[in-house]
Amino acid sequence: MVVLFTRWLVSVPFMRDFLATYPGEYELPEGAPIGFPAWLNWQHFLNVFLLVLIIRSGLEVRFQKRxxxxxxxxxxKERKISLAVWFHQSIDVLWLVNGVIFVFLLFVSGQWMRIVPTSWEVFPNALSAVLQYLSLDWPIExxxxxxxxxxxxxxxxxxxxxxxxxxxxxVRMSGIWPTNAQRLNVLYPIEWARAVHFPTMVFFVLFIAVHVTLVIATGALRNLNHMYAAQGSTDPLALAENWxxxxxxxxxxxxxxxxxxAARPLLLAPIARLFGSVSSR
Known part of the structure; x- marks a missing residue:
């Protein structure tokens, strides 16, 4: 029903004019880089790798009872946390380090212009792209x-x-946060952090699901070459058969x-012992 309605909607004359005016993307600023450098491919893989482990360990922490x-x-020596919490926070630190490096390289290389909106035209073009997706008439990009x-x-x-x-x-829910900072704790209650943290994880799960689906549905080989092999062309049909x-x-x-x-206590414990002691209780 959604597809049929959207197809009818985009066939209406004023909507056809809207899609013609806003095809789904706008021109990037002059000097914006073309293509993906190898470091971006590596960062993409590391981000996915760490994010998946963060989601796994986060779910374990949330639902683990004993x-x-x-x-x-x-x-x-007075602090004691579950091995699942230690793993979750350790992966968090690696993910943050990777993220800081990623953002730094984005701005140094100019790649930021590809993901930071630089024109108000981004909003009507985004609506246009959504309508094209919903009608299953993929945006030409x-x-x-x-x-x-x-x-x-x-x-x-x-x-x-x-x-x-x-x-x-x-950070607010971790052991890093100063427990005795009463004024700071009042300004930033842990309840707020808990109320936002889990929905944020759900957002990442939904993003990954939709992102992977569209990567596969809109030209899997071409998209995967962009994302993992740093190979591409200004011709959108190039590399369509490159594996x-x-x-x-x-x-x-x-x-x-x-x-x-592999992220189980049997294998995690030896790594955790490099930074502290592991016990059964």
Whole structure:
């Protein structure tokens, strides 16, 4: 029904004029880079790898009732947290470091112009792209050159809104937060952090699901070459039959699945002991 209604809607004369005026993307600023450098491919993989483990460990922390292992840091013998919490917070730190490097390289390289809106035209173009997606008449775009506007807005939200929210709320709930800072605790109650942290994780789960679906549905081989092999062209049909990115993506997927399965107390405990002591209670 949604598809049929959207197809009818975009066939209405004034909507056809709207789509002609706003095709789904606008021209980037002069000097915006074309293509993806190799570092962006590596950052993309590391971000996905760490984010999946954050989601896995976060769900375990949320639903675990009786932890079977605990971790105590060397520098604070009075502190004790579950091994699941230690793993979640450790991956958080790695994800934050990777994120800081990513944002730094974005601005140094000029890649920021691809995901930060630079014109108010982003909003009508985003609406146009959404209508095209809903009608199953995919927007004609070439991510190697320019994202469509709904992609740009979504990536901007992920990098500059959702990620900082996840970090800020995670820090508030972690052992790093000073428990005796009463005034600070009043200004930033832990209840607020909890109320925002889990929905933020749900947003990331939904983003990953939709993102992967559209990558596959809108030209899987071409998109995977952009994202994993740093290969692309100004011709949107180029590399449509090149499997390099697919095989790299497949290998990365196997690594992510292996890490998901391996993230168990038996394998985590030896790593945790490098930074503290592990006990069964």
């Amino acid at each position: 932890p079977n292992a605990f971790w105590t840091p060397r520098w604070n 070439n991510g190697w050159v320019n994202y469509n506007s709904i992609q740009q807005l979504t990536y901007f939200l992920v990098v500059f809104v959702a990620s900082p929210l996840a970090a800020a709320t995670g 390099t990115g697919f095989w790299i993506f497949s290998a990365s997927l196997l690594l992510i699945v292996a890490a998901w399965v």
